[in-house]
Amino acid sequence: MSLSLYQCSVPTFERSLNAFSAILDKAAAHAAACKFDPAVYMTMRLRPDMLAFARQIQIFCDHAKNGSARLAGVEAPRFEDNEVSLEELKARIDKTLKVLASFDPKAIDAGAEREIVFSVGPAKAKMIGANYLVHYALPNFYFHLTTAYAILRYAGVPVGKRDYLGVVPGFTLI
Amino acid sequence: MSLSLYQCSVPTFERSLNAFSAILDKAAAHAAACKFDPAVYMTMRLRPDMLAFARQIQIFCDHAKNGSARLAGVEAPRFEDNEVSLEELKARIDKTLKVLASFDPKAIDAGAEREIVFSVGPAKAKMIGANYLVHYALPNFYFHLTTAYAILRYAGVPVGKRDYLGVVPGFTLI
Numbered sequence: 279m280s281l282s283l284y285q286c287s288v289p290t291f292e293r294s295l296n297a298f299s300a301i302l303d304k305a306a307a308h309a310a311a312c313k314f315d316p317a318v319y320m321t322m323r324l325r326p327d328m329l330a331f332a333r334q335i336q337i338f339c340d341h342a343k344n345g346s347a348r349l350a351g352v353e354a355p356r357f358e359d360n361e362v363s364l365e366e367l368k369a370r371i372d373k374t375l376k377v378l379a380s381f382d383p384k385a386i387d388a389g390a391e392r393e394i395v396f397s398v399g400p401a402k403a404k405m406i407g408a409n410y411l412v413h414y415a416l417p418n419f420y421f422h423l424t425t426a427y428a429i430l431r432y433a434g435v436p437v438g439k440r441d442y443l444g445v446v447p448g449f450t451l452i
Numbered sequence: 453m454s455l456s457l458y459q460c461s462v463p464t465f466e467r468s469l470n471a472f473s474a475i476l477d478k479a480a481a482h483a484a485a486c487k488f489d490p491a492v493y494m495t496m497r498l499r500p501d502m503l504a505f506a507r508q509i510q511i512f513c514d515h516a517k518n519g520s521a522r523l524a525g526v527e528a529p530r531f532e533d534n535e536v537s538l539e540e541l542k543a544r545i546d547k548t549l550k551v552l553a554s555f556d557p558k559a560i561d562a563g564a565e566r567e568i569v570f571s572v573g574p575a576k577a578k579m580i581g582a583n584y585l586v587h588y589a590l591p592n593f594y595f596h597l598t599t600a601y602a603i604l605r606y607a608g609v610p611v612g613k614r615d616y617l618g619v620v621p622g623f624t625l626i
Contacts, residue, residue, distance in 0.1 A: 409623075
């Protein structure tokens, strides 16, 4: 009758990260078809005062990795934000998926009532685990994921919501 | 040690809908400051083959309302998609918030293992309640919410992620 913290976190991140890796393949194919350098995507943004495409991906990977680690009460490995190509962004997603696979579901579930302390820019904030997942890690993750998708959409990459959703567990057409 | 379906659904939708209502106020102020008709926003999109701004809002309102109703096993009121102004979009959000407030948390929690049947374009699909919330209702909701936000960002409305997140329950700076 309820959801475990693990159920709400790691499988969501995994589904979305795998989906976005496939979206990056479509972005590469679009660049090839339109004869432009795919590195052009890296600094694209919808407005000058918005984070660039590559940064959106680094951030959603980190919300997945660090959010899950904080719930599990362990330290996540730190990744440098130094990707300069779509291949390197795909590798960043792969590294993130490997970290996600390393978490003990029981440790994540045990984070529901623990106080989570995390950085917010130069400051620190705290929240109870369940609230942190539902009202901070997930909305932040989806925000940067959808923004990265929107930038590719704006760039003309032929993707749709099905690409964004990825493989939805248990979804059955009737 | 676990989350209720209610905890993962209605409060998420409420936080985000209230946040977006305030974002619409900033969009109206931006239109006034730049001396353009705020109705211009209604048909804005990032690409010609993308749903327009107003439609994104109608859809995320419906994912919140219909998603929660399906989990609760009740029929949600159907809203016409006929908004032509920011004020009417704000009213749509208010109506959606009223429906969300009417659900019995226990009925939503009881939907975790129930089979949910829903329309996907012209087809029908089914999923178990817990999966439906985590892997379908929430990602769809956040997708259209963030896309609507991205369209306003692209239009120059001075909003940031804090506007998108809204009032985060239990978030405390330390």
